[in-house]
Amino acid sequence: MHLFEILVVFHVITGLTGLIAFWVPIVSKKGAKNHRRWGRICCYGFMGAGALAIAMALLSLYGPEERIPSVTDRVLFDGLFGWMMLYLGLLTIGFADYGLAVVKHSRERKALRSARYQLVIAAVLASAAYCFYYGFTIGEALMMAVAVLGIVAMSIQQLYIWRKAAPAPRSYVGEHFRALIGMGISAYTAFMSVGLIRYIPEHVFNPLVWALPSAVGVSLIIGFTLQAKRVAKPRAQANARPTSA
Numbered sequence: 001m002h003l004f005e006i007l008v009v010f011h012v013i014t015g016l017t018g019l020i021a022f023w024v025p026i027v028s029k030k031g032a033k034n035h036r037r038w039g040r041i042c043c044y045g046f047m048g049a050g051a052l053a054i055a056m057a058l059l060s061l062y063g064p065e066e067r068i069p070s071v072t073d074r075v076l077f078d079g080l081f082g083w084m085m086l087y088l089g090l091l092t093i094g095f096a097d098y099g100l101a102v103v104k105h106s107r108e109r110k111a112l113r114s115a116r117y118q119l120v121i122a123a124v125l126a127s128a129a130y131c132f133y134y135g136f137t138i139g140e141a142l143m144m145a146v147a148v149l150g151i152v153a154m155s156i157q158q159l160y161i162w163r164k165a166a167p168a169p170r171s172y173v174g175e176h177f178r179a180l181i182g183m184g185i186s187a188y189t190a191f192m193s194v195g196l197i198r199y200i201p202e203h204v205f206n207p208l209v210w211a212l213p214s215a216v217g218v219s220l221i222i223g224f225t226l227q228a229k230r231v232a233k234p235r236a237q238a239n240a241r242p243t244s245a
Contacts, residue, residue, distance in 0.1 A: 004059050011052040013188065018045030022184050030173075030201040039180070043096040046187045050096070053089030057082050075138055083134050084143050087127040091150045094124040098157055099179035106172040111159045121154050128154070146189065153182050 024038035061082040097120050098112075103109040128150040135143025160167065160175050 014048035050089040050092035057086035085096045087131040095183035102175045
């Protein structure tokens with residue numbers, strides 16, 4: 001068995017672990033034991049899958065063998081299965097890392113400004129910029145679209161990290177939620193790039209199929225954000241009521 005095939009096997013194992021575990025924190029009670037335990041399993045599974053996706057992308061770009069001979073457009077192949085997969089692997093790791101970090105450092109936001117976290121964000125931004133550039137040079141809108149999503153997401157994270165004013169006491173919850181939903185979007189999208197080509201190769205470059213994880217993820221973000229606002233509004237009104245003398 002070749003190295004690339006071994007990496008695919010481990011990618012499938014870690015990816016499936018994350019894909020299955022991803023939904024438990026979504027439907028379980030937030031902050032409960034199951035939410036925390038399965039959330040960590042999901043994050044570590046996706047981070048492993050992301051690291052393996054990076055390795056496979058580098059092998060696809062620089063390895064001695066030609067990957068997936070059925071794809072005859074090698075320039076497009078290098079873009080989607082090389083540079084975009086590398087970027088999506090980094091994006092998945094970046095989302096998972098940030099999602100765990102904002103909870104760990106919920107009381108000390110400045111810790112997120114350390115090189116440990118900033119280098120991860122910088123790597124995601126650099127890979128997103130090159131993904132966008134490569135997509136632009138070959139006229140591939142899909143690469144440019146997913147790159148813009150990552151750039152916007154990392155910029156929003158940086159606004160939270162570097163904001164001078166102190167954030168609201170529980171603002172980290174929204175950051176945690178958006179990051180891990182983003183992790184799910186990028187992981188599902190990257191996972192498709194391995195499985196889709198083998199089972200339905202005629203749709204592997206179909207932008208509608210690739211856009212499905214983003215549509216589901218963004219819908220979840222909007223839905224949970226509106227729900228959080230409905231819960232927060234009565235609390236804010238109760239806190240604003242003057243106490244009787």
